[in-house]
Each structure stands twice: as structure tokens, then as C-alpha cells.
Amino acid sequence: QVQLKESGPGLVQPSQTLSLTCTVSGFSLTSNSVSWVRQPPGKGLEWMGAIWSGGSTDYNSALKSRLSISRDTSKSQVFLKMNSLQTEDTAIYFCTRGTPFAYWGQGTLVTVSS
Amino acid sequence: NIVMTQSPKSMSISVGDRVTMNCKASQNVGNNIAWYQQKPGQSPKLLIYYASNRYTGVPDRFTGGGYGTDFTLTINSVQAEDAAFYYCQRIYNSPWTFGGGTKLELK
Secondary structure (H helix, E strand, C coil): CCEEEEECCCEECCCCCEEEEEEEECCCCCCCCEEEEEECCCCCCEEEEEECCCCCEEECCCCCCCEEEEEEHHHCEEEEEECCCCHHHCEEEEEEECCCCCEECCCEEEEECC | CCCEEEECCEEEECCCCCEEEEEEECCCCCCCEEEEEECCCCCCEEEEECCCEECCCCCCCEEEEEECCEEEEEECCCCHHHCEEEEEEECCCCCCCECCCEEEEEC
16 A cells, blocks of 8 residues: 655754654555655645656745755665754654655655754 | 745634635645644644545535635634644645634634
8 A cells, every 4th residue: 555654863963854654555656646745733734845757856845945856766765965054943754655645655754952 | 935824823613603814825736625624642634625525524614715826714613623723735737835824613
């Protein structure tokens, strides 16, 4: 069955770079897009960006200057890197498949704090 | 960029009532809208896609409607388990922007 699972550090210091991994199973990254979505505590959902089945990427314009999404199809993994983190980047980070988002990971909480 | 505006921000209703929540797009998005339900501590769940198509396993008390810029999610005969946040989202063409959400509380 389709599964996605996020992993990464729970705590990142301000100004540092966040690196997250989404490991997928039950589908191929060469046939499906994967997006990253985040949700600050007590707030709504924000689409961050996506990597398409062909490998090209698309980003939320508000994050584009800080964000990079890549993948390793041989490992069924999608990566998120975002630099210059600030406290307002504290959030649960989800990865999802396709559009609409019928499949979601459980999310991983990232806290930006010194 | 397209902005998705949901209203109301919150609503409190009784079990068995009918409720309608709204989502307005700042530009014409055709029928490229999805609705999600999110309960505390859980990932969002897809309810409706392409404005009016119910996703697999979603109870038929959930109905989506609208086209262009104005969309609705209606829940007929609300159940206790429907207490949650509901989000609309532009789909198909990116950016896949979410609305700010509507909180549904049960009295």
C-alpha cells in the first residue's frame, strides 16, 4: 500500500539549514509527484513545493529563495532542504503524493530554537 | 498568486444539523478544488476533489459544490466525529494553495 514517512532532526538552530527526508513505498517517484506541506502549531496548511515525476520542481514563491526539493529514485526518497531558518519556520512538515493529496505522511515536528 | 479565502473561520453546530462552509478563490480555478478534513494530531484527509467528487470511503453526507471562484462544502446531518478543521485547496495547477481553514465545533 501507499506509504510516506518523513524523517529529520526535531530541533534546528536559527539561521541553520533544515534537511528532511520523505521515504515512500507502494508507488514510484517516476510516476508520481511528491509535495511538501507544513503547518505551524495551531495554524493552517502551507504548500511548500513539489517535485514532479520527471524530476522538475515547483516552489511556493514565498519560500523559493530558501527551498530546494530533490530526490533519489533508487532509494524512493524525496529530500527537502531549506536554509536560513527562523522561529516562524517551526512547524509540522508533511510529505504528500500527487494532486489532490490523497496520501500523506504522519508529519514530523521541526522546532527552530537556540 | 491565487488566494483561497475560507469562511467562516469557525462554527459551532449541533449533531444532526446541516452545515455549509465556503471557499472563495481570487481567480477562476474552474473545478480545481479539493477539500480536506483534519483532526488534532492527525494528517489531513481528502474528502472532495474536483469540487464535487467524493473520495473513496467518504460518507455521502459530505457534498462539495461550486465552480469558478465560489465553492462550498456541505455536511448533512453532522455527526460528532465531524468536529475538525476543514481546508480547501486549489489543485491541478500549481501553486496548490490552501485556504485558511474552517473550524467545526459541536455544541
